[in-house]
Amino acid sequence: MLKCGVCGFENKVPETCSKCGSIIERYVKATPLYDTDDVSTIKKELDNGNVCIVNVLPLFRKICPAEDYSEMRKIVDELSDYALSIGGDAARIGNERLILAPAFIRIWDSTLQKRTKTQATTTGCQEG
Numbered sequence: 001m002l003k004c005g006v007c008g009f010e011n012k013v014p015e016t017c018s019k020c021g022s023i024i025e026r027y028v029k030a031t032p033l034y035d036t037d038d039v040s041t042i043k044k045e046l047d048n049g050n051v052c053i054v055n056v057l058p059l060f061r062k063i064c065p066a067e068d069y070s071e072m073r074k075i076v077d078e079l080s081d082y083a084l085s086i087g088g089d090a091a092r093i094g095n096e097r098l099i100l101a102p103a104f105i106r107i108w109d110s111t112l113q114k115r116t117k118t119q120a121t122t123t124g125c126q127e128g
Contacts, residue, residue, distance in 0.1 A: 051102065
């Protein structure tokens with residue numbers, strides 16, 4: 001469900017508001033993760049149809065000084081799982097960033113594409 005920025009109506013269709021007819025604007029937002037409280041803010045952004053590029057480094061520096069990555073993994077997994085649970089997508093961008101997409105948006109991963117081509121070649125399929 002995407003909330004209309006004009007009238008606040010919750011819409012199933014991602015392009016226009018079914019109540020007032022206005023175009024529902026979505027954004028790509030750079031979102032630093034400073035605190036665990038930011039997780040709920042990022043989830044709300046996804047619910048509103050926005051793509052979030054999350055910089056996890058600020059929180060990583062705060063909670064992982066002793067190189068205990070388990071807490072950070074839990075947070076990254078929570079965000080990724082949430083994006084997938086709403087029909088969205090998630091992927092890592094290097095070691096410091098995570099891209100989270102809402103429903104209706106897919107993230108293209110070149111490494112996955114290469115793996116798929118390799119699998120197709122090994123099974124005897126020809127590329128078109």
